[in-house]
Amino acid sequence: MSARGADTPVLQVEHLTMRFGGLVAVDDVSFEARRSEITALIGPNGAGKTTVFNCITGFYKPTEGMITLTQVSGQRYLLERMDDHVINAKAGVARTFQNIRLFPGMTVLENLMVAQHQMLTKGPARALGSLIGLAAYRQAEAEALSFAIHWLERVGLTARADQAAGDLPYGDQRRLEIARAMCTRPELLCLDEPAAGLNARESEELNGLLRSICAEGNTAILLIEHDMSVVMRISDHVIVLDHGSVIADGPPSKVQNDEHVIAAYLGVPDEEVANVEKEVGA
Amino acid sequence: MEPAVREKPRLLPALWDAAIAAGIAFLLFCLVLGVRTVDGVYGLTLQPRPVLLAVVVGIVFFGRLALNLFWWDRDWRFPPLPFFSRTAKDAKDRAPRDIYRVGLVLIGFAAVFPLLGLVLNKVFGANLPLLYLIDLSILVLTYVMLGWGLNIVVGLAGLLDLGYVAFYAVGAYTFAILATTFGWSFWMCLPLAGILAAFWGIVLGFPVLRLRGDYLAIVTLAFGEIIRIVIQNWTELTGGPNGISNIPEPSFFGLEFAFRGDNTFHQFFGLPYDAIYGSIWLYYIILVMALITNAVTLRLRRLPIGRAWEALREDEIACRSLGMNTTTTKLSAFATGALFGGFAGSFFAARQSFISPESFTFIESAIILSIVVLGGMGSQLGVAIAAVVMIGGFEALRHTDSLQLVFGTGFDPTLYRMLFFGLAMVAIMVWRPRGLVSTRQPTVTLNKDAGSISKDLVSEGSG
Structure with a gap:
């Protein structure tokens, strides 16, 4: 029972379509994200990456399609039917x-404690016990605090624990946001352009962090990225979107040499241009 | 280049500038103030008022001159206020300790003040107007409690509530109706009043909390008015505009504070009758109720629910992405705020022994909200100070003779209350836009001596 979900992909997106009025932002997209892999969703601007993301995390309700999440326990959820906060909580x-x-106005540590709201208020013993300081709640709180401290150490923010989150430099804020998401103890972590605005060293640290999260095997990672070099280095599986459709799906080495992908990113290849020029007699 | 030497303000250009300003003032005022139409026997006649005109133009001239010479070119700044330090660094270093200390001193003073006054009056024969002072303090403490209650909704959860008085009214009428119809005691009705107010908080919150910002404010405003109008028109239950009278006062463990009766306080203790005992008892009731409100708020802030409120104020979308049900979180804030509003309301009814819809108009909501905003949203001490200044300050002004000396004997400063409110609001918004106490204390820290957070980083909430 417990290992049933381990082999199946953690996330299955099938025939996902999202229309805004007449605009088809995502058109019949299907892909899978496997456990203990980093799956990257890439594509040029306006390809529909963030829309897919918002559908998965419940911020948009998809027009068509099915999004299935399978937990390690084998429990399955149809995400397109759930509210955004339930998608995280359940x-x-x-x-x-x-x-x-x-x-921004709360400290780094408080940010991580807020993220454990679910865990701290689960069940009446904790929710009501918190008011009068019952042992059940105190134990849960101590547990939450040590989990938060664990994540502070992993993202290297222990020294800044009592500073306001809005006071942190940009790179630290990025890492804190990842730590905060991880404090909800997720099965799937979705990162929207995590490396945007980071310098080379910070970006390298981030890669290490994501690799280590992935290696623990409890949390699969799905990320959107713009920067091809980052994607090629850390992801195990790449899905390329262009104009709302999947144009390539596979390991990075394969995707890198796919002519559709090159065309989408760089325009058409030179020989094709030469062919067309020959045809029109230029 | 020579080192820059500060030039002394030059007299001649300043005079010239002031003269121009005075000239403009003369042009503006010569018809408005300079002449007056008098309805005389022979029809309208013009009565020139050269002295008034000269005074006004003179004020403009010298005022402008003074500004030119001493103000705009000044090279000094206002010294920072000793306690409410302005910069984030100062605040970080000293605010947590100071706030704690000032709070303790204020609570200690509040706890001994009526007894001290009583001893001074009875034993040492001092002649303090103690009854008046205690009545005023009860009023101030009621507003402190209301401010703290609303602070949960506005300051912590960031929900702009313009109809808080509705819950105050629900609490007051619950107690009044139960007490006059069934003869239930204050202590029995108090929890009921709070629960009923909280229930109405949820009833109101359920449909409207999907609205945000201004829209939420408008709907809560409407709710406050709806409650008042229902009370005004539901004559069978609430007595309509006539209100409800003869509401019993809270008893002292079964002892009444009446002059006559079987079981009165002064007879039981063998004291001569004095109205002051009842007032002191009421004072301690509201003091304890307010302190309970404060303690519960401070406790809740450190619990998941309180942190959820603050997180909601900071960023609602992020809250949802962390699996927080924002609707129930908002409702809980509304209900908790309403609960304390209801408690305060039933105390109000017990103390006044008469209530009518007139006590629950929009202006009450506005006063409570301005206390919260002036004091510093989310800050317990700031709200208490703002309530003391705004409510107690004006009452105190009424009894100082100096203002009457300036403005004439008939001057009653309480008539200008709203004007002062507005001025105080403008002044605070200009100098301390985040309120008097403008730091936020973290609810959990790793290091013991962690500082507080500058309000520049804390958001006000948008819904």
């Missing part, structure tokens, strides 16, 4: 945002 999908959304 199905265990956590996300970060392209433009960082921390709680």
Whole structure:
């Protein structure tokens, strides 16, 4: 029972379509994300990456399609039918945002404690016990605090634990947002352009962090990235979107040499241009 | 280049500038103030008022001159206020300790003040107007409690509530109706009043909390008015505009504070009758109720629910992405705020022994909200200070003779209350836009001596 979900892909997206009025932002997209892999969703601007993301995390309701999340326990959830906060609370999908959304007026540690709200208020013994300080709640709180401290250490923010999150430099804010998402103990971590705005060293640290999260095997990672070099280095599986459709799907080495992908990113290859020029007699 | 030497303000250009300003003032005022139409026997006649005009133009001239010479070119700044330090660094270093200390001193003073006054009056024969002072303090403490209650909704959860008085009214009428119809005691009705107010908080919150910002404010405003109008028109239950009278006062463990009766306080203790005992008892009731509100708020802040409220104020979308049900979180804030509003309401009814819809108009909501905003949203001490200044300050002004000396004997400063409110609001918004106490204390820290957070980083919430 417990290992049933381990072999199946953690996330299956089938025939996902999202229309905004007449605009088809995502058109019949299907892909899978496997456990203990880093899956990257890439594509040029306006390809529909963030829309797919918002459908998975419940911020949009897809027009058509099915999104299935399978937990390690084998429990399956149909994400397209759930509200955004339930997707995190029940199905265990956590996300970060392209433009960082921390709680700027709360300290770094408080940010991580807020993320454990679910765990701290689960069950009446904790929710009511918290008011009068019952042992059940105190134990849960101590557990939450040590989990938060664990994540502070992993993202290297222990020294800044009592600073306001809004005071942190940009790179630290990025890492804090990932730590905060991880504090919800997710099955699937969705990162929206995690390396945007980071310098080379910070980006390298981030890769190490994501690799280590993935290696623990409890959390699969799905990320959107713009920067091809980052994607090629850390992801195990790449899905390329262009104009709302999947144009390539496979390991990075294969995708890198796919002519559709090159065409989508760089325009058409030179010989094709030469062919066309020959045909029109230029 | 020579080192820059500060030039002394030059007299001649300043005079010239002031003269121009005075000239403009003369042009503006010569018809508005300079002449007056008098309805005389022979029809309208013009009565010139050269002295008034000269005074006004003179004020403009010298005022402008003074600004030119001493103000705009000044090279000094206002010294920072000793306690409410302005910079984030100062605040970080000293605010947590100071706030804690000032709070303790204020609570200690509040706890001994009526007894001290009583001893001074009875034993040492001092002649303090103790009854008046205690009545005023009860009023102030009621507003402190209301401010703290609303602070949960506005300051912590960031939900702009313009109809808080509705819950105050629900609490007051619950107690009044139960007490006059069934003869239930204050202590029995108090929890009921709070629960009923919280229930109405949820009833209101359920449909409207999907609205945000201004829209939420408008709907809560409407709710406050709806409650008042229902009370005004439901004559069978609430007595309509006539209100409800003869509401019993809270008893002292079964002892009444009446002059006559079987079981009165002064007879039981063998004291001569004095109205002051009842007032002191009421004072301690509201003091304890307010302190309970404060303690519960401070406790809740450190719990998941309180942190969820603050997180909601900071970023609602991020909250949802972390699996927080924002609707129930908002409802809980609304209900908790309403609960304390209801408690305060039933105390109000017990103390006044008469209530009518007139006590629950929009202006009450506005006063409570301005206390919260002036004090510093989310800050317990700031709200308490703002309530003391805004409510107690004006009452104190009424009894100082100096203002009457300036403005004439008939001057009653309480008539200008709203004007002062507005001025105070503008001044605070200009100098301390985040309120008097503008730091936020972290609810959990790794290091013991962690500082507080500058309000520049804390958001006000948008819904």
